[in-house]
Amino acid sequence: MKKNQSGASQENVWDDNPAGSADPSAEEIIVVAEQVAGITPQRPMGTLQADYDLEGLMTDFPTAKELERFVFDETGIILNLKGRANKLKYQVAMDVLNGVEVDPKYTGGENPYVEKSEMVPVDPIKDPPAHDPKLPDRTEVQNLFVSNQIPHPDHEARAMDKKVSVIFRKYKTGEISYEVLGPISQRPFGEKIDKYGRIRPEVIKWVDPRTGEQLVVRSDGTMTPQGRKLRALMQTFKVNNSNYWATWIDREFVSITGDIDQNVWDLNT
Numbered sequence: 001m002k003k004n005q006s007g008a009s010q011e012n013v014w015d016d017n018p019a020g021s022a023d024p025s026a027e028e029i030i031v032v033a034e035q036v037a038g039i040t041p042q043r044p045m046g047t048l049q050a051d052y053d054l055e056g057l058m059t060d061f062p063t064a065k066e067l068e069r070f071v072f073d074e075t076g077i078i079l080n081l082k083g084r085a086n087k088l089k090y091q092v093a094m095d096v097l098n099g100v101e102v103d104p105k106y107t108g109g110e111n112p113y114v115e116k117s118e119m120v121p122v123d124p125i126k127d128p129p130a131h132d133p134k135l136p137d138r139t140e141v142q143n144l145f146v147s148n149q150i151p152h153p154d155h156e157a158r159a160m161d162k163k164v165s166v167i168f169r170k171y172k173t174g175e176i177s178y179e180v181l182g183p184i185s186q187r188p189f190g191e192k193i194d195k196y197g198r199i200r201p202e203v204i205k206w207v208d209p210r211t212g213e214q215l216v217v218r219s220d221g222t223m224t225p226q227g228r229k230l231r232a233l234m235q236t237f238k239v240n241n242s243n244y245w246a247t248w249i250d251r252e253f254v255s256i257t258g259d260i261d262q263n264v265w266d267l268n269t
Contacts, residue, residue: 052097057090067093068112080108118194122186122204129212136171144169145248149237150230153180153209156187164209166230168249176217176250178230180209217250 061067064081071079071093079096081089084106092106145168152162165181190202216227223231234245 052094054087054090054094057093057097061093064089065112068108071096072112078108078110078112079106081106118200120188120201120204123206125184125206125208128208128210129214131213132177132215134215134218135175135177135213136173140171140173142170142172142253143251145244147234147237147244150180150233154207157185157207169213170249170251174217174219174221175215176227177213178211178216178226179213180211182208182210184208184210 057067061070064084067089068079068081071077075096077096079089079093081092084092092102095102146165147168148163148165150164150166152158152164154162165183167179167181169177169179171177185207186204187207188201188204191199192202194200214224214226216224216230218224231245231250234249235243237244239247
């Protein structure tokens with residue numbers, strides 16, 4: 001077995017008990033064990049504990065907006081600090097930055113970099129008109145037909161040849177209804193110049209053609225003014241030797257009883 005200049009064996013550098021080394025005595029093992037047992041366990045400490053304090057935050061971020069933006073940049077958490085007591089908002093920000101959970105009432109949902117004053121307002125969308133009370137219950141529907149070929153009621157959309165989706169329903173009692181289902185879209189109105197010199201719309205409005213379900217043919221066969229217009233339009237759409245109105249909308253369904261099937265000439269059946 002070869003030896004280096006210091007005389008140490010080179011047979012196995014990973015040997016925990018190389019040749020020539022003496023095993024520790026029982027007394028030595030007991031002494032080491034007592035020393036280990038006497039060591040008090042220490043709670044692990046993070047290396048970045050309390051990196052942020054109130055004084056530093058108040059010095060660097062004098063406004064709530066600046067403070068919210070800094071917290072958002074550092075943690076991705078959106079805070080709602082405007083209007084809070086001065087010490088409270090810095091305490092909340094410091095807790096979030098130091099990894100402390102805060103009350104959800106201090107968090108928000110709007111990006112702090114978004115300037116509301118520079119946003120284009122959007123008019124609220126209105127609910128569609130109510131269901132016509134003269135119509136029967138939906139359980140009485142006999143047949144229905146959907147058309148996507150009817151011109152849009154809005155003049156600008158109609159000028160661009162846009163269409164609406166309309167559903168016609170015929171009831172067992174003879175009534176016929178129509179309902180414009182959509183589509184719904186947004187349109188900018190007016191112009192203004194923002195603080196950056198860009199031209200922006202003054203407001204964005206909804207183009208909403210929805211009508212709710214409305215009566216067009218009464219049970220006695222008479223028609224509303226809107227019904228006459230829709231019937232005339234649907235009659236221009238041809239199918240075979242007929243048209244959409246007669247074929248798909250104002251359809252007639254006849255049920256034959258067993259007696260009629262047996263004797264069509266019996267007037268008492």
